[in-house]
Structure formats: C-alpha cells, structure tokens
Amino acid sequence: MSPLRIIVAGAGGRMGAANIAAAARHDEVDLVGALDRPGSAAIGKDAGTLAGLDPMGVLVGDSIDALLEGADAIIDFTAPAASVALAREAAARGLVHVIGTTGCSAADDAAIAEAGRSGARIVKSGNFSPGMVALTVLVEKAAAALADYDVEILEMHHNLKVDAPSGTALMLGEAAARGRNITLADHSVRVRDGHTGPREAGTIGFATLRGGNVIGDHMVILAGPSERIELNHRAQDRTIYANGALKAALWAAGQKPGLYSMADVLGLSD
Numbered sequence: 001m002s003p004l005r006i007i008v009a010g011a012g013g014r015m016g017a018a019n020i021a022a023a024a025r026h027d028e029v030d031l032v033g034a035l036d037r038p039g040s041a042a043i044g045k046d047a048g049t050l051a052g053l054d055p056m057g058v059l060v061g062d063s064i065d066a067l068l069e070g071a072d073a074i075i076d077f078t079a080p081a082a083s084v085a086l087a088r089e090a091a092a093r094g095l096v097h098v099i100g101t102t103g104c105s106a107a108d109d110a111a112i113a114e115a116g117r118s119g120a121r122i123v124k125s126g127n128f129s130p131g132m133v134a135l136t137v138l139v140e141k142a143a144a145a146l147a148d149y150d151v152e153i154l155e156m157h158h159n160l161k162v163d164a165p166s167g168t169a170l171m172l173g174e175a176a177a178r179g180r181n182i183t184l185a186d187h188s189v190r191v192r193d194g195h196t197g198p199r200e201a202g203t204i205g206f207a208t209l210r211g212g213n214v215i216g217d218h219m220v221i222l223a224g225p226s227e228r229i230e231l232n233h234r235a236q237d238r239t240i241y242a243n244g245a246l247k248a249a250l251w252a253a254g255q256k257p258g259l260y261s262m263a264d265v266l267g268l269s270d
C-alpha cells in the first residue's frame with residue numbers, strides 16, 4: 001500500500017516538532033507538507049530542521065489551499081480557530097483530519113462535528129496516548145462502582161499552556177460523568193475561590209496547576225469515607241501523543257466520513 005500523505009499543521013509548535021519526527025520514523029506515512037500561522041517564525045523553514053532532524057525538503061507554508069493539494073491527511077495540534085477552518089477544508093476535500101487541539105468551545109466542537117457529517121474523516125481527542133485512553137475506561141468504571149465517592153480531577157502542565165482545564169482533564173470528567181449517567185456540563189466545578197461552602201454531592205471538581213516544563217500529569221481522585229483512590233497518568237515524552245495521532249490517521253483512512261474518538265481507533269468504544 002502506498003504511504004498516507006500527511007500535512008502537519010502547527011509545524012513550528014511543540015507538538016508540530018513531535019509530529020514531524022514521528023512522520024520521519026514511520027514508513028506508512030509520507031510528510032508532504034507543513035503548515036503554520038501566517039507571520040509565524042516557522043514559515044519558510046525546513047520541517048526536518050524544526051524537528052531537530054536533517055532537512056526533509058519540506059518547507060513550512062502558510063497557505064492551506066496550496067498545501068492540501070496532494071495530501072490525504074492533516075495532523076493538527078494548533079488552536080481552536082485553526083482546527084475549525086482545517087475541518088471545513090478536510091470536509092470539502094474528503095480528507096482525514098486528526099485534531100489534538102484543546103480548548104475548543106461548544107460552537108467550535110459543533111462546527112467540527114458538522115465537518116464530520118460533510119465528508120471529513122475526523123479523529124478528535126484531548127489526548128492521543130493509549131495509556132490515557134485506557135485510563136478513561138477505568139475512570140468510567142470506578143465512578144460507576146463508587147457512585148457516592150467525590151470525584152476530583154487534578155492536572156499539571158508546562159507554563160506555556162494556554163487553556164484550562166486541560167482537554168484530557170475534561171475527557172476524564174466526561175468518563176466519570178458517563179459512569180454516573182450524568183452530564184458533565186451540569187455537574188462540573190471548574191474553579192473554587194473564597195467562601196465556597198461545603199462540597200456539593202455528585203459534582204465533579206477540577207483543579208489546574210501550571211509550571212516548568214511538565215508535559216502532562218493527570219490525577220483522578222475518588223474520595224470516600226475513610227479511603228481515597230488516586231488514578232494517575234504522567235506523560236514523559238510528546239512522542240506518545242504523536243505516535244497516537246499517526247495511528248489515528250492511518251485508521252481513519254479506512255473509515256467512512258464522520259467524527260471519531262481515540263477509543264474508536266483502539267476498539268475500546270461501546
């Protein structure tokens with residue numbers, strides 16, 4: 001089978017470098033383009049150089065139209081507005097679109113879902129590591145089994161992260177809410193400050209820490225009377241996300257248009 005021709009969007013970013021390096025390691029994909037924001041310092045640079053590798057002969061561009069000709073898939077870890085725009089382009093061309101971008105609003109997510117209904121093969125996940133997808137399965141089961149325990153989700157990331165709570169923390173919150181047959185939006189407590197009063201039973205709490213170069217730490221706590229369960233995940237290298245994103249792209253190439261999750265890719269969805 002010929003390699004999947006991929007474009008890396010956000011090529012100048014932290015995940016852009018990891019995605020370019022992953023593409024260089026995997027024979028099943030061919031990096032045919034690299035994209036960044038108009039005005040970005042990455043424009044015109046070689047993708048390989050940006051990833052700390054030898055030059056790959058792929059220069060970073062800023063025009064979606066020019067780059068998407070001759071591509072099968074977009075690997076996109078950028079920003080919400082860029083991901084929505086790319087999803088529309090993927091729908092118009094019937095492309096695979098792997099979205100790792102977090103911090104999307106409800107309107108952004110609705111636009112991405114619409115692109116999935118209109119021809120794009122989209123895999124979107126707040127976290128592409130297999131360990132994290134497995135953890136969401138455990139959290140759903142634990143929240144169901146310990147239905148009266150308080151669920152709190154703590155995350156820590158590097159000091160350059162711009163959205164909170166992390167996409168992963170929200171994914172874990174959704175898993176706990178599914179386990180309890182409740183809607184996260186109606187039960188989440190994202191911030192506590194001042195005289196909050198006692199904790200409201202049945203809520204799912206979030207706490208956010210930022211500092212240093214932490215790649216991504218998440219802990220789900222189930223606190224009951226006289227005991228506490230802590231489910232932890234610590235990412236040690238961004239390669240784990242990049243490998244997952246490539247796996248998702250290769251899987252989605254064989255699917256019909258739609259919006260899929262990483263649990264679908266790994267065969268863990270119901």
Ligand SMILES: NC(=O)C1=CN([C@@H]2O[C@H](COP(=O)(O)OP(=O)(O)OC[C@H]3O[C@@H](n4cnc5c(N)ncnc54)[C@H](OP(=O)(O)O)[C@@H]3O)[C@@H](O)[C@H]2O)C=CC1
Pocket residue numbers: 009010011012013014015016035036037038039040041077078079081082099100101102103125126127128129167241
């Ligand atoms: N789902 C997952 O597994 C993971 C998700 N993430 C998420 O991925 C996203 C990116 O993270 P990270 O790489 O650390 O962030 P960075 O800020 O390092 O990279 C983002 C890149 O996207 C570029 N960009 C912004 N707007 C556009 C645009 N319109 N078109 C093309 N490129 C654009 C930025 O350019 P410039 O800097 O010039 O603005 C930058 O190069 C975040 O939302 C993060 O939460 C991160 C890790 C794992």
Ligand SMILES: O=C(O)C1=N[C@H](C(=O)O)C[C@H](O)C1
Pocket residue numbers: 102126127157161165166167168169215216217
């Ligand atoms: O911004 C990051 O770095 C990360 N973002 C994702 C998130 O918001 O959960 C995934 C990972 O935790 C790293």
